[in-house]
Amino acid sequence: SSELTQDPPVSVAxxxxxxxxxxxxVLKYFSASWFLQRPGQAPVLVLSPGNNRxxxxxxxxxxxxxxxxxxxxxxxxxxxxxxxxxxxxxxxxGSHPRWVFGGGTKLTVL
Amino acid sequence: QVxxxxxxxxxxxxxxxxxxxxxxSGYTFTSNYDINWVRQATGQGLEWMGWMNxxxxxxxxxxxxxxxxxxxxxxxxxxAYMELRNLKSDDTAVYYCARGRFxxxxxxxxxxxxx
Numbered sequence: 001s002s003e004l005t006q007d008p009p010v011s012v013a014x015x016x017x018x019x020x021x022x023x024x025x026v027l028k029y030f031s032a033s034w035f036l037q038r039p040g041q042a043p044v045l046v047l048s049p050g051n052n053r054x055x056x057x058x059x060x061x062x063x064x065x066x067x068x069x070x071x072x073x074x075x076x077x078x079x080x081x082x083x084x085x086x087x088x089x090x091x092x093x094g095s096h097p098r099w100v101f102g103g104g105t106k107l108t109v110l
Numbered sequence: 111q112v113x114x115x116x117x118x119x120x121x122x123x124x125x126x127x128x129x130x131x132x133x134x135s136g137y138t139f140t141s142n143y144d145i146n147w148v149r150q151a152t153g154q155g156l157e158w159m160g161w162m163n164x165x166x167x168x169x170x171x172x173x174x175x176x177x178x179x180x181x182x183x184x185x186x187x188x189x190a191y192m193e194l195r196n197l198k199s200d201d202t203a204v205y206y207c208a209r210g211r212f213x214x215x216x217x218x219x220x221x222x223x224x225x
Contacts, residue, residue: 033211035156042206042215043156054213086156088212096170099146099212101156 002026002091004102011108012077020105022070022087030090032070034063037104038083046085047072074107082109112136114207114216121222127195130219132207139188140165143210147181147192149203150218159205162190197223 004024012018022032031049038044045054047063060075070089074081087102117131132145147159160171162181169181180193190207204218 035212037156042218043208043212044215045211045213048211048213084155088156088158094173097161098170098172099158099161101148101158104155 002093002100004032004087004089004100006085006087006102006105009106009108011110012074013110014079015076017073017075018077018107019074020072020085020107022072022102023068024089024100024102025068026089026091026100027065027068027070029092031065032063032087032089034061034070034072035086035088036081036083037086038080043086077107077109079109082107112209112214114209114214116205116207116216116219119220119222121224122197123225124198124223126197126223127193128197128221129191129193130205130207130221132190132192132216134164134188134190134209137209139183140185145181145183145190146208146210146212147179148206148208148212150206151200151203154203157203159192164190194221197221199223 034047035043036046046057046061051063062073064071084104086104091098091100113135115133120128122128144161146161162169164183183190202223204220206218207216
């Protein structure tokens with residue numbers, strides 16, 4: 001099966017900009033989605049392929065894709081952006097559709 | 111509004127089976143959205159387990175779980191089920207269901223495997 005690799009823990013000062021990356025061969029074929037998981041809560045979709053934000057997700061969240069790397073950018077970080085960020089993508093290996101998640105990146109807002 | 115409501119926490123002994131339910135509301139259960147299952151051990155990342163098409167009942171499983179997990183549904187109840195057999199201690203985790211491309215998630219069900 002395929003793998004997605006994410007950054008080690010990162011921190012950002014309140015109001016500043018931070019980027020989180022996700023790398024994997026599958027990203028040549030399928031764009032990534034991004035999820036935020038706050039402590040003790042279920043993950044929440046913050047960005048789907050094509051840089052699409054679900055209803056209620058602020059426009060300070062944006063994404064980009066380049067080759068085998070997907071990048072999530074948070075512009076003007078707020079305290080409630082703190083948590084674990086996961087990327088995921090379709091995985092073309094195997095005989096049926098499957099998905100793969102990155103290992104997660106913990107974001108601390110200072 | 112779309113909601114996925116999962117069953118309560120379970121405590122199981124090693125070797126037993128567990129079935130977790132996921133009741134969907136706020137949309138047509140048999141429309142074009144798969145139900146995916148994802149688990150998360152304490153302090154660990156998200157691990158995709160498999161998908162089910164609620165309309166056809168077709169399923170697909172991650173290699174790691176093939177032969178040990180079964181995904182089913184009851185369309186009359188708009189409910190999806192995940193059964194995991196031959197439980198081991200490292201199956202202790204929170205199990206989530208999620209719709210389609212993971213746009214909505216259940217609240218999670220803690221399954222603890224311990225003797």
